[in-house]
Amino acid sequence: MNIPAAASAPPARRLHGTIVAQTPVSSSMHRVEFDLREHVPFLPGQFCMLNLAGDLSLIFARPFSILATTGSRLALLYKVVGRGTARLREAAVGAPVTCLAPLGRPFPAPDPRPRLLLAGGVGLPPLLAWEARWGRPRDLCCAGGRDGGDLPWDLLGPAWRTSVDRAVALPAERPAFAGNVVELARSLLPTGAPPHVVLACGPPPLLRAAAALAAERGWDCLVSVEERMGCGYGVCRGCVVPRAGGDGYATACKDGPVFDVLDLDWARIGGGGGA
Numbered sequence: 503m504n505i506p507a508a509a510s511a512p513p514a515r516r517l518h519g520t521i522v523a524q525t526p527v528s529s530s531m532h533r534v535e536f537d538l539r540e541h542v543p544f545l546p547g548q549f550c551m552l553n554l555a556g557d558l559s560l561i562f563a564r565p566f567s568i569l570a571t572t573g574s575r576l577a578l579l580y581k582v583v584g585r586g587t588a589r590l591r592e593a594a595v596g597a598p599v600t601c602l603a604p605l606g607r608p609f610p611a612p613d614p615r616p617r618l619l620l621a622g623g624v625g626l627p628p629l630l631a632w633e634a635r636w637g638r639p640r641d642l643c644c645a646g647g648r649d650g651g652d653l654p655w656d657l658l659g660p661a662w663r664t665s666v667d668r669a670v671a672l673p674a675e676r677p678a679f680a681g682n683v684v685e686l687a688r689s690l691l692p693t694g695a696p697p698h699v700v701l702a703c704g705p706p707p708l709l710r711a712a713a714a715l716a717a718e719r720g721w722d723c724l725v726s727v728e729e730r731m732g733c734g735y736g737v738c739r740g741c742v743v744p745r746a747g748g749d750g751y752a753t754a755c756k757d758g759p760v761f762d763v764l765d766l767d768w769a770r771i772g773g774g775g776g777a
């Protein structure tokens with residue numbers, strides 16, 4: 503399936519700005535908003551390379567999917583997993599940042615086929631952005647979390663169905679399927695359901711399960727991969743992923759992060775095991 507080239511998306515710019523808001527949105531996730539002094543147009547699935555400036559700056563910027571932009575404001579969702587995200591969490595309103603954006607190949611705009619959105623963990627922001635920009639009532643949007651506390655309920659509008667590994671800490675009147683997000687989708691789209699195009703973002707096991715579902719049904723499937731990155735624009739080759747058929751490597755930052763699932767060699771991504 504055709505994925506828009508990065509070149510057809512808005513050009514990347516290096517921007518300087520400040521943090522204007524930091525809010526916890528679940529037990530594990532924070533929403534941070536920056537004022538970058540100019541508008542950053544983006545397409546859902548694109549990301550930015552973010553660094554803190556001054557005392558908190560890191561040698562390498564870190565990649566984050568763009569959740570939303572409004573005027574000169576750009577918002578992300580993040581989880582603290584290591585040094586960079588811990589520093590981001592510590593940074594107060596007013597802290598200076600640098601941001602290279604927008605980067606990478608986005609998810610394509612919709613066609614008449616309904617979409618099945620499958621988001622796990624920090625795979626949620628690009629699919630929230632897709633749904634906000636292009637979502638239609640016939641699309642099915644599924645977000646999975648570890649438990650009820652892990653999901654950012656206030657950001658999940660009525661279009662979103664949810665799944666949890668452990669059915670604890672669920673808010674009143676917000677039911678969630680007990681199981682993973684692909685099992686949730688299978689329960690809502692039994693065999694014989696109309697063909698959907700799958701858009702998935704999350705850890706490799708989720709992407710593999712999404713690929714397996716799409717392969718069984720004969721549906722197209724696009725995934726966004728979250729590799730470690732150095733530069734974010736195709737120079738360092740720190741983010742390569744193996745192409746299918748032994749056809750060399752693609753860069754996640756420039757050739758992706760969105761790929762047709764058939765274009766990658768899943769036996770060699772994220773710990774092995776076929777798609």
Ligand SMILES: Cc1cc2nc3c(=O)[nH]c(=O)nc-3n(C[C@H](O)[C@H](O)[C@H](O)COP(=O)(O)OP(=O)(O)OC[C@H]3O[C@@H](n4cnc5c(N)ncnc54)[C@H](O)[C@@H]3O)c2cc1C
Pocket residue numbers: 549564565566567568578579580581582583584585586587588624627628727728729730731759
């Ligand atoms: C295109 C893209 C979009 C992303 N979007 C988001 C987002 O919207 N929100 C968000 O919270 N995170 C997102 N990530 C992941 C994010 O970049 C990493 O969590 C972040 O770089 C970790 O930095 P750190 O310094 O805190 O962790 P480090 O100290 O660098 O690493 C801590 C631990 O996290 C692991 N880790 C680091 N980077 C990644 C990664 N990319 N994927 C899997 N494991 C990793 C390391 O192996 C290590 O175990 C995205 C990654 C990519 C490539």
Ligand code: FES
Pocket residue numbers: 730731732733734735736737738739740741742753754755756
């Ligand atoms: S991060 Fe440098 S080539 Fe992809």
